Amino acid sequence: MVLVYIDQADQQIKKASLEALSYGAAIAKQLGCATEALVFGTVKDNLADLGKNGAQKVHQLKNETLNSMDVKVHSNLVAAAAKQLNANIVVFAHNLNGRAIAPAVAVKLDAGIVTGACSLPNMQNGFEVTKTVFSGKAFANIKIETAIKVIAINQNSFGLVAYDNAASIEAINLVIPPASIKITKVEKIEGDIPLTEANLVVSGGRGLKGPENWGILLDLAKALGAATACSRPVSDADWRPHHEHVGQTGIQIAPNLYIAIGISGAIQHLAGVNRSKTIVVINKDPEAPFFKAADYGVVGDAFDVVPRLTAAIEKAKAAN
Amino acid sequence: MKILVCISKTPDTTAKIAFIEGNTKLDESGIQWIINPYDEWYALVRAIELKEKDPATLIHLVTVGGVDTEPIIRKALALGGDEAIRIDSTSHDSFTIANQIAAVAKEGAYDLILTGKETIDYNSACIGSMLSALLDLPFISLADHLELNEKVATVKREIESGEETCEANLPLIVSCQKGMAEQRIPNMRGIMAARTKPLKVVAPVASAATTSISAFDLPPAKSGVKLIDPEQMDELVKLLKEEAKVI
The missing domain is CATH 3.40.50.620 (HUPs)
Incomplete structure (x- = not known):
């Protein structure tokens, strides 16, 4: 059995x-x-x-x-x-x-x-x-x-x-052994879609230049109903919380869709996301190594491309 | 306070992984070896911070591996371990490795056993949990904070919906992840001192392997990226819907 x-x-x-x-x-x-x-x-x-x-x-x-x-x-x-x-x-x-x-x-x-x-x-x-x-x-x-x-x-x-x-x-009849730890406090993160369970993930890297620019990424995530993630330099700089760090030393994820914005695609980052079914890379550097691991690529400035993608998704949703 | 920190030798995070001998063996040529980052940055550094608060603390390091693991053991000693034990076995079977460490842990009567959340080579995340069963001790996994107060540990761990704070009496096993401590670089004094710190080599205890690796594989290469004009985001949405079928 x-x-x-x-x-x-x-x-x-x-x-x-x-x-x-x-x-x-x-x-x-x-x-x-x-x-x-x-x-x-x-x-x-x-x-x-x-x-x-x-x-x-x-x-x-x-x-x-x-x-x-x-x-x-x-x-x-x-x-x-x-x-x-x-x-x-x-x-x-x-x-x-x-x-x-x-x-x-x-x-x-x-x-x-x-x-x-x-x-x-x-x-x-x-x-x-x-x-x-x-x-x-x-x-x-x-x-x-x-x-x-x-x-x-x-x-x-x-x-x-x-x-x-x-x-x-x-x-089932089992004797429950005595507790070995005591829970004293629970802090919940409200509202977020847990990264490891998400089907769709939108992730940002240093290319977004600073935490104040995350709005365009959050808008895209909201339009898609996606969870948000980031690269290691972003979480190290405290632009985003540590629990969003995906990569070799962060969380490894395997969503259906991973959209990487302004992430060059270092081998350590790829290790955390290369089991994603479909990878979209948005980066203004056509030489970014991430394009080699991507299914779809957009070479362009994230600050132009991402709002346009969000609008296209909203439009497609409205048409349904 | 006696702390045992379990460390493992892994390829550097930038290592390009390839296999030889009919995909049965890692191609080690050109690989730089490091202390598994979770063991070093989080478990070991937190132990060192605890020792800085309470200088009577003793930090022992344990690794299961051949003589080729000694450079990373010396580095861990340079960072701040007091003594190291190398168990002379090259097994890759988690159960065998846990049995080896359990034998050392029993003998040393440690108050706290720290591991990284997993190794970045085999990613099994087994040792802490197995030690809990072998030593009949409480285990808290994926911890990012750890404080000691006499014989009680206060530990914060990741849960699905956020974080949980727990208390447990020592002895205790904790697996450590990001947030627990910050990476350090060994200083010259530490490196000099590490040369003369004790590194004991012990023979493995008998333990039958429960698993074996028959072959490795590399992920299939992507067939090539399809580039989309940045002005044509409707086209990308259409491809994601109709071709990739992911939205």
Whole structure:
């Protein structure tokens, strides 16, 4: 059986977990076995709907102390559930919580683990999973050599698959260990689309010359419904918050569309974004290395091009 | 206060990645090796800052690797580690590496174990979490602030909707990311002192690998950029809608 850990934030199931569920269901199909989901905490979503992403059964441990991540507690519980339910493969989203607990769960299950996976397993010769390495500059095929396997799948690398069934929901009986950390404060960033979950991303670099010029980029992002990002020099100069920094030492993202404005495309930046499905580069320097990695390029001054692009998008939206 | 900082040797961030021997091995020619930036800039520098506040603090460094890792260990000692332990194994299996570090951690009875959020070569982000299971200690991942008050740590970590502040009793494992500290450059005195600081080499403990790398691959090259006239943004929107189908 393939067991998929369903992560939540603010009592809502994350898109990354639905992708993980679709991924787990695809593995189960390869193996001819069942897909079951594991949900902790008091989630507000309708759990039967997890059937629409491939779960036949949902095991729930409903306890509000589990709404925030405590690695020691959560990893113990996932491992205990996997043992109780006889899971052969445990799947996580490689998001903030998934990366915190999946490796600990693997240790507790004597399982080999691949994190940052980006392919279905190849079972021609053992059990091989492809993962991104060198921060997106390459891939590695990793063979898992243990009976039980743990996989954490990259966000936005396996699309949601629609299934036509409702999942049955069962309570799972597990003893919750004592908390190992105490949450004392939560600060929320309101309104933003989280970068790692965004399908569309608009990103700015030093070419925008200063934080006061970000308005044109924010207008474009708003017109598209896109999240905003930036290059490292921009976040280092505090023009934009650190959590927007994408690149080798920032966040690695894989949206459907990445629009880079005034970013030259240094190899460290490309490493963070080269898994994007479509890349648009707007830069006034025709020699900018980013054009080599782009699908569409506009050689021109961002201060002219970006407002014009925003207007074109508004126009297309109005025409629909 | 005893702090263990886990460091790893990685290619420089500007390194061009290529493979040899039928795509089974990294082409190391021309590669500059550095301390994994997350380990150095955030984990190690934060440990040094904590030592500056409380000079009785001891910082031990641990790395799993061959003799070729010693230059980066010396650099970490020059930045401010007190002692280093190199576990003589060249394994790439996260579980094996975590087992090695766990053995050193058990023996050293550390109050705090710091790692970077991931290495920039294999990007597995496994070691902190695995150590938590192997040592049965609390683990806080993706932290960008860390303060110590006696035996209690206050840590800020990234969550999906913002940031969360947590408290945990020591001993504790923390994985560090941007915001935790600022990059430093070793000074001459540090570099001189590093030459004589202890660097202990220990044999690996027995641990069966759970994974192996069978081959590497490079991403397919882009077929070439389609240039659009800056006056024709309607054309770009049309291409994104009808050709790329992304908006």
